[in-house]
Amino acid sequence: MTAIVLRDVTVRAGRTTLLDAVDLTVAPGEIIAVVGPNGAGKSTLMRVLSGELSRGRGRVLLKGEDIAACSPSRLATLRAVLSQSVAVAFPFTVEEIVRMGAGGSRGAAIDTLVDAMLAEVDLAMLRHRTITTLSGGEQHRAHLARVLVQLARGEAAAGPGVLLLDEPTAALDLRHQIDVVAAVRARAAAGTAVVAVLHDLNLAAAVADRVVALHRGRIAADGAPRTVITPDLLARVFGVDLRSCGLPAGVPCVLPHMITPRGRSAPPVAESDERR
Amino acid sequence: MSDDAIPAAMVPPAAPPPGLRALRRGLVLSGLAVLLIAAAIAAAATGAAGIPPGRLAAALGLVGGPAAEIARDQLVLFSIRLPRIVLAVAVGALLATAGTIMQGLFRNPLADPGLVGVSAGAGLAAAATIVLGDTLLAGTRLGGAIGPELLPLAAFLGALAVTALLYRIATREGRTSIATLLLAGLALGALAGAGTGLLVFLADDRQLRDITFWTLGSLAGATWPKVAAIAPFLVATLVALPVIARGLDLLVLGEAEAFHMGVPVERLKRFAIVLVAAAAGAAVAAAGVIGFVGIVVPHLLRLVIGPGHRALLPAAVLLGGLVLLAADTLARTLAAPAELPVGIVTAILGAPFFLVLLLRQRAVVGL
Numbered sequence: 018m019t020a021i022v023l024r025d026v027t028v029r030a031g032r033t034t035l036l037d038a039v040d041l042t043v044a045p046g047e048i049i050a051v052v053g054p055n056g057a058g059k060s061t062l063m064r065v066l067s068g069e070l071s072r073g074r075g076r077v078l079l080k081g082e083d084i085a086a087c088s089p090s091r092l093a094t095l096r097a098v099l100s101q102s103v104a105v106a107f108p109f110t111v112e113e114i115v116r117m118g119a120g121g122s123r124g125a126a127i128d129t130l131v132d133a134m135l136a137e138v139d140l141a142m143l144r145h146r147t148i149t150t151l152s153g154g155e156q157h158r159a160h161l162a163r164v165l166v167q168l169a170r171g172e173a174a175a176g177p178g179v180l181l182l183d184e185p186t187a188a189l190d191l192r193h194q195i196d197v198v199a200a201v202r203a204r205a206a207a208g209t210a211v212v213a214v215l216h217d218l219n220l221a222a223a224v225a226d227r228v229v230a231l232h233r234g235r236i237a238a239d240g241a242p243r244t245v246i247t248p249d250l251l252a253r254v255f256g257v258d259l260r261s262c263g264l265p266a267g268v269p270c271v272l273p274h275m276i277t278p279r280g281r282s283a284p285p286v287a288e289s290d291e292r293r
Numbered sequence: 294m295s296d297d298a299i300p301a302a303m304v305p306p307a308a309p310p311p312g313l314r315a316l317r318r319g320l321v322l323s324g325l326a327v328l329l330i331a332a333a334i335a336a337a338a339t340g341a342a343g344i345p346p347g348r349l350a351a352a353l354g355l356v357g358g359p360a361a362e363i364a365r366d367q368l369v370l371f372s373i374r375l376p377r378i379v380l381a382v383a384v385g386a387l388l389a390t391a392g393t394i395m396q397g398l399f400r401n402p403l404a405d406p407g408l409v410g411v412s413a414g415a416g417l418a419a420a421a422t423i424v425l426g427d428t429l430l431a432g433t434r435l436g437g438a439i440g441p442e443l444l445p446l447a448a449f450l451g452a453l454a455v456t457a458l459l460y461r462i463a464t465r466e467g468r469t470s471i472a473t474l475l476l477a478g479l480a481l482g483a484l485a486g487a488g489t490g491l492l493v494f495l496a497d498d499r500q501l502r503d504i505t506f507w508t509l510g511s512l513a514g515a516t517w518p519k520v521a522a523i524a525p526f527l528v529a530t531l532v533a534l535p536v537i538a539r540g541l542d543l544l545v546l547g548e549a550e551a552f553h554m555g556v557p558v559e560r561l562k563r564f565a566i567v568l569v570a571a572a573a574g575a576a577v578a579a580a581g582v583i584g585f586v587g588i589v590v591p592h593l594l595r596l597v598i599g600p601g602h603r604a605l606l607p608a609a610v611l612l613g614g615l616v617l618l619a620a621d622t623l624a625r626t627l628a629a630p631a632e633l634p635v636g637i638v639t640a641i642l643g644a645p646f647f648l649v650l651l652l653r654q655r656a657v658v659g660l
Contacts, residue, residue, distance in 0.1 A: 067549075067552075068552075069552060069553075089555050089556060089558070090555035090557075091555075092555065093554055097553070098549075098553040100547075100550060103550055105545055105546060106401055106545050107400075108600055109542075109545065109599070109600055109601070113599070113601060117542065117543055117546070117554065118554070120539075120554070120555060121539050160546075167553075167554060
């Protein structure tokens with residue numbers, strides 16, 4: 018079954034059209050990168066997909082279910098969402114935050130899941146620290162672990178789900194960026210449909226199966242990275258001229274798919290070297 | 294957003310392991326319950342007419358004693374002191390609960406029904422009921438029938454109006470600005486104060502006495518009918534606490550995130566607003582405007598048992614009752630046989646506490 022279907026979705030705020038007749042289909046296991054300049058409608062698209070914004074025209078189906086008819090708790094089993102920044106007002110510990118992903122459930126299975134997700138985002142050592150004392154990147158990883166717990170719980174109940182990520186790597190250092198990429202790849206390999214807003218076109222090209230470029234509320238291009246991220250599209254959508262996609266001599270350049278984490282067995286993104 | 298790790302030396306000591314935290318929660322809850330009972334016994338024995346422990350037991354019918362003395366002690370105990378103790382505990386519990394829920398709703402530890410005008414709104418509604426109710430119903434059969442039963446309802450509606458209005462003003466797209474909240478609360482509180490002032494101007498002598506009582510905050514008028522009048526609000530609030538606890542925990546992450554995790558956010562917010570209004574309104578109807586209990590109690594508890602509402606809310610009920618009972622016992626013994634309004638005692642203890650909290654939060658609040 019198709020993971021996500023958007024049909025003719027239009028969202029207006031006052032006189033501004035935020036999304037204009039957007040159609041989008043995502044298959045299970047696909048990784049979609051949403052790119053576009055500021056104000057192109059990326060955040061609005063994510064809010065439509067998450068069910069936050071349901072007043073516009075058109076239909077949104079998650080795993081065949083119309084989200085307009087879904088209760089918040091049903092939505093929470095179908096999809097998990099990582100926001101760009103989350104501010105926690107009270108001194109919850111990292112582990113308490115991650116546990117929130119399991120809703121009110123407790124038990125040995127939840128404990129194991131929480132431990133695994135904390136380890137996956139490399140926060141096992143900080144699990145008892147108060148989240149407000151952590152750096153921005155560490156907090157972001159804690160919320161990623163929380164979202165992964167929610168996703169795992171939802172998938173255990175309803176089969177492969179949908180993972181929505183808004184700038185998942187923006188606050189992270191290199192090492193943890195590639196950890197996130199690896200985590201996302203692993204979920205997609207198991208059937209999760211992933212939609213991520215990315216500003217970093219190189220990352221989008223390296224990670225995504227498909228790149229969706231938004232421009233003024235419309236989908237300007239939708240396809241494999243090499244067909245979307247082209248000098249022509251960059252000129253049209255971002256308003257920049259790109260002489261060539263090659264590197265100027267002598268300028269250092271570090272891209273996630275060039276990196277191998279030290280002390281790890283397998284480079285998680287090594288297989289994607291031909292994507293540019 | 295900086296991604297620099299905080300140097301280890303600057304980091305406060307790690308929170309205890311979760312097992313210990315759970316154990317501590319159990320200890321704190323049972324410890325508070327024991328303390329509350331002990332404080333109630335001590336409060337029953339202390340006062341203008343002292344009842345030593347031996348006579349207290351006799352008055353309660355546990356042991357024998359001289360009949361005349363027992364009769365006198367029983368009169369003091371059952372018609373004066375016990376209703377006051379019960380009312381102090383109930384009002385303290387309501388205030389602390391209202392503060393805790395409000396802080397969860399607004400996602401900030403500085404929210405308090407007394408500070409942001411909710412109690413003032415409740416007081417205005419109660420005063421309006423006294424003054425206008427008497428006037429409007431003067432010719433009818435109901436004239437003079439405005440009793441303690443109607444006041445909690447009026448106070449609840451006044452508190453509801455202010456809380457709902459505050460939420461509309463201070464929250465934009467799921468984010469609450471604490472500066473807007475405090476300032477808007479100040480304005481609404483001033484407005485309610487002006488309304489109350491106008492009613493004072495209109496009131497006759499008897500009404501004036503009643504209104505003064507609200508603006509100062511006192512438990513001196515405690516009677517069993519007053520206790521009975523707020524009992525439904527207390528019971529309803531207590532029953533609702535387990536229902537709202539998990540939603541409030543998730544709401545701490547923000548409205549969008551709570552929705553992402555399956556919380557029906559709009560319903561939760563409405564429920565929380567009604568609960569805050571019910572708790573604060575009932576407390577104001579029974580004892581007037583008593584500040585700072587709602588801010589001090591949850592803050593202290595968060596330091597000890599963490600911010601999870603499942604434990605925080607029941608602990609706030611117990612500690613709130615304990616704090617107000619202790620403050621009221623102080624208020625009626627410090628200058629005995631005269632007594633201080635308890636609102637003054639809580640303000641003297643609570644206002645510096647609030648200032649410290651505000652200064653420590655300054656960077657966060659953006660003041």
